[in-house]
Amino acid sequence: MKSYREELWFNVPSRRGFVNITSQVERCVRNSGIREGLVLVNAMHITASVFVNDDEQGLHRDYEDWLEGLAPHEPLSRYRHNRTGEDNGDAHLKRQIMGREVVVAITGGRLDFGPWEQIFYGEFDGRRKKRVLVKIIGE
8 A cells, every 4th residue: 555645735815715626636646646545635724624515606605604604703702712812713613614624535546526526625714824734545
């Protein structure tokens, strides 16, 4: 069995955003040379997420509205975490809802997706450089 590791780096200029990272993960799979296996893609920061869904702008706006309704950014005093001097208590909750990582099967050297599935990086406390780990195992 072989393994391959790569880090992807992102700097989302706004507080929140979604970035389709499917092509970067596909490149990692090609570079790994692994034809059959699994790829783990996980956000290495506690206020960011990786998830699988459709690349449709209406859905992304729905996510924004839904997440803001569940964990609004303001008022900042709403979150005990912000008493530490941070202003990102909401981002931690949003990450918890959207998830830390995804695992996708690799078949014939390609991501083995269902219809419309894509991999996304979700940022909930942006404006600084953050990384995503891509770990591939297989043969």
